[in-house]
Amino acid sequence: MVSRLLIVVGFAFVMLCGQRQNRVFWDGSDWNRIAIQMNQESESIYRVKAAHINGLLDGRFYFYLKAWEVEPVLAEGAYDDPLDLLLHKELIKALDKFYSDPKHNTIPVISAIIIANMRVGGISEPVVYRYIEETRFWANSMKADIDSMSVEILAAKLDKHLSKPFDISEKYGRGPDYERKRVVLKPKYVESEDKGDKGTAWYTAFLQGWKFGLTGGTNRWSSSDSAVSSGSGYNFVIKTPLHFATENFETRVRLEIGGIKFSTDLTGRQTAAYVQLGLGDSTIPIINRMMLEIGMGSTLGNTSFSSGLLITLRKKRLDLITRYVSASSTVGTNLPPNWISISMGFNF
């Protein structure tokens, strides 16, 4: 009993030690921890603190210049904080004093620098106090949001990474002919080719990505005839210039090739192309995608047309497809004039 209790307590202790608090910015606790990490050696402490302040000021100046090149007015507005009224030595002293009060521990260092400069710049104490309270509020609420949203943030970061355009030349390629212009948001797909790229094959203009899948199912037209009717096939989903996607809406072109069996003596090949449009990222629970489609193809050598509904589940992997198919001609094949195809497919 005691050993079990010891294990539980030990496990809880390990869990507690392993926990790390989400921290967005370096704040008072990091600032004060520098002294402990440097074994209270004043010269080392000073160097590390000075390096951090240099980083903050360099970062601010660098991104200010970058912003100014694009939107001078917005840059002036965003970077209007006073940060350079104090020397590094004075600033470190002011920050040491500021963070000696434990209630300022959650204030980010960059805000503390602004506060120190506000005081030196003659800003009245009530205004400085209000700034401190506002900073404390947003820093704490951000920390709380991150504690509760870590998973979403990680997902958003992954999404940002995956959708990152490799073509960054528009943003950074500021040669001598660079013209200032309105900011354009990044494109959604990484697959899009550079307009200036040479040596790309002609078909890349039409083919911008593809997916492969397998489908199988049953065909129904009357209960007695369709007892042994089945179908299976491979499908390719091809992204073309017509492939279009917004946050919710999506269009696709899908090609399917496979076999079909209506009865033991009525089997053959079927091929068809479908244009699908509908919800790309559905908010409906379980359903990832829901699209209407129209298609045209060949079934056992006869032209066929179809319209249907595609529902995708399981992270856009599992397709449930219901189609109403009409065959244009049945001469010599005894093909039913129309039937309902119900199939299930898996996308790789």
Add this chain to the structure above:
Amino acid sequence: MKSLTFILLISIMCLPAQDMDRLFWNGSDWRRLEKFADYDLELTYMMKIAYINGVLDSRLFYYLKAWTMEQAFADSLYAETVDYLTPRELVKVLDNFYADPINGYIPLPSAIIISNMFGERIPMNKIDDYIRHSKDWINRMILEKKQ
């Protein structure tokens, strides 16, 4: 003797002037940290981490501020990835990057972006383009400052 004194005087006058030309910490500052830290590896590492955290904190702070003013502007301006590598990895990549003297005058904030581009395995020609534009940009900035 007179000419030697003259040369020495000129050298002494030029040294502080060279320092003034620098807008940001760059490769020479990065490499010099080891010397400043008396070749104490722990202290060198701490100073490098402190600097990197400073740049990233500053970027995030002003991104959030710009975001409250104009979301599209902020999202576009701060679109590049700077947090793909952990600070420890970033220090290693920056050490390698600045080991090449030709990269010495690239500002550290640019080098942080470049290091993350290496980490993300962005095509080399794009990274080379970015390095070239960073060099052009910092040279232009220094010239404009001088003028």
